[in-house]
Amino acid sequence: MGLIKKLFVLLILLGLGAGSGLYYWVQQPIFEDGPAREFTIKPGSSVRSSARQIYEAGVPAQPLLLEALARLTGKANRLKAGSYEIEAGKTPLDLLTKLVNGDFSMASLAIIEGWTFQQMRKLVDAHPSLKHETSGLSEAELMHKITPDFSQAEGLFFPDTYRFAKGSTDLQFYQQAHAQLLKKLDDAWKKRSADLPYKNRYEALIMASIIEKETGQKSERNMIAAVFVNRLRQGMLLQTDPTVIYGMGERYQGKIYKRDLLTDTPYNTYTRSGLPPTPIALPGLESLVAALDPARSDALYFVARGNGTSQFSDNLNDHNRAVNKYQRSN
Template sequence: MGRWLLSVLVAGVVLVGGGAGAVWWWLQAPLVLEKPGIELSIEPGTPPQQVAQAWVAAGVQTDPRFLYAWFRYSGQARKIRAGSYEIHAGVTPRELLDKMVRGDQVLEQLRLIEGWNFRQLRAAIAAAPALKQTTATMTDEQIMAALGAPGQAPEGRFFPDTYAYSLGVSDLTVLKRAHALMQKRLESAWSGRGDGLPLKSADEALILASIVEKETGAAADRGLVAAVFVNRLKVGMPLQTDPTVIYGLGADFDGNLRKVHLQTDTPFNTYTRGGLPPTPIAMPGLAALQATLHPTPSKALYFVSRGDGTSQFSEDLAAHNRAVNKYQRGR
């Protein structure tokens, strides 16, 4: 570092010692803080000098020139990472710099749940603590365009997982990570798919996986649930799955699926229309993707809930009707 910087650092601490010894003492001594804990968000591209000034403005009681001189003298000034940091009483100048170089940030977490639709995902984004809200006034279409996927329907395109983020990060940044991860998981699952599937593309696999996600009550049944829908597609039988009908009703659905709903045609009504719906209906997890592309070997075409989360599977309508009478009607 330049002589003037070293002179600033030495001169600032010379009152408590001499020369290099004084500098060493200052680096090991706890910084004086205005309060027990101080938080600071460092934006990408912030110069080290401004970082030093920002810490002092936030409540570190020292001359910002001393901090900046130390950043430069250490040779790590350019290694300071953007992010949100928190320091507490007892932290030394050396520890402060080490924290920023390591990227030891204060992180929040956002959990995206398997089976959520995009409306639920947006609500979770809006409620996430310390997340910079930039998409609140954007349409779904605008969000997808901002993510570099213009024209792509958002439903099912985000991978359900727990995402850690630093304070003040843009919600679009988190969405971009979730979108990229779903694309990665989908491409990997599709490339390793089983043989003989009635699916023409990875997008069709994603649509079917979203249905499997919504229809699976017990994890152990997931492969058989996938088999039922794969078998139906193979023989040209309508999928006849309630979650797609409910999705088609949108926000108007009151929680009570009626016969009239099953008879009312929409693009998502798999009772009135054959094949797959036009888009996914939810975010499928990795297990649903894998089950869809590697269904359990089975000839089953029907299943009904036993009332305990598991399902009874049947190969023909007569057996299915008996299962319905037993588990749904108590006969």
């Protein structure tokens, strides 16, 4: 056999051997036990660079073989940058499929109904799975990046548990929570009762935040809403403590005194008529719905019974009797 023929046969045999070796490798677990391993592919990475980043992050998938698999399957240019995790027992083919599909590793963050925006922002700023781009921005600067419609952030993010790809930016998180709030508010607005004393959706949002902070029992939200709506209709002061507390800011240390009720701030509904200038918290869906569909009631007052529920009254005499019964007798 001539030299050229011998070299040709040798190349065929080497190719078959390499092919069978790659075929075997593709079907084997990358690692067989232990916790999932995390890695990140940077934006703009080539298939070779991606394979190297995965290996250097502690995933024992041979970079050259992973690159060869991506090229042979025609997927070398379809890998998506982002943060991933690969579990024990997964094969190189599973890994490649994950990279092509953009099956990013996920994180979650729970925003609680009734929190202030500052409480929310503190949690977002501390979340290890978010890329922090807005930490140094003022509230007005942050809102300018999210929407041109508002300069103050309070109340404009929907409280919920959000799942997001690790490595997402905090701005993307804020945008998602803000969009969710607008959707919930718009849906409730479309179903609103007639003759409500709100000029626009934002005033309804302010009312929803007050209801959120005033309600001890979820079942009473519609009645709480009825009281405040009735007060607005009659031009009465809302006289709600949570707005006073919000206006006190850091001066509030867990108790509210008579002098606080008499100290005027833009949020003191004992000294100023109508709604405060902004929401005072992040209202949940039930409070949004209650603000826009209050109970059919003539109630103008309510007082805590001491068991988590409230006594509602249509007139001041009945209210005073309720106060004597449930508050002054304790």
